[in-house]
Amino acid sequence: MITTLLALADSRLPTGGHVHSGGVEEAVTSGLVVDLPTLQAYLHRRIRTTGLVTASLAAAVHVGALSPAAGGSGEVETDA
Incomplete structure (x- = not known):
């Protein structure tokens, strides 16, 4: 398995x-992505979007806003 x-x-x-x-x-x-400049542009956009979302969720978890103690809303907010 x-x-x-x-x-x-x-x-x-x-x-x-x-x-x-x-x-x-x-x-x-x-x-x-076809060359180095388009790869750099792609990665910059990816960092601005995915990085921002990941950092926001990490900050919310750190302050306790997304914890079981905060209630069930954390699951709704992060539901994919």
């Missing part, structure tokens, strides 16, 4: 490898 899970989590597996690269493979495949 664990070897199956490890194989599925492996970045070399074509299905889901984008999870480990922040979507760069998909961006290259779709033509969004």
Whole structure:
């Protein structure tokens, strides 16, 4: 069972490898990233969006706003 899970989590597996690269493979495949300047632009946009969301959630957890003690609203706010 664990070897199956490890194989599925492996970045070399074509299905889901984008999870480990922040979507760069998909961006290259779709033509969004074609050279170093477009890669830099892609990564800057990714940091501004994903980084901001991650930092906001980390800050909310740190101050206790997203904890079981804060009530059930934390699950609703972070529901994907």
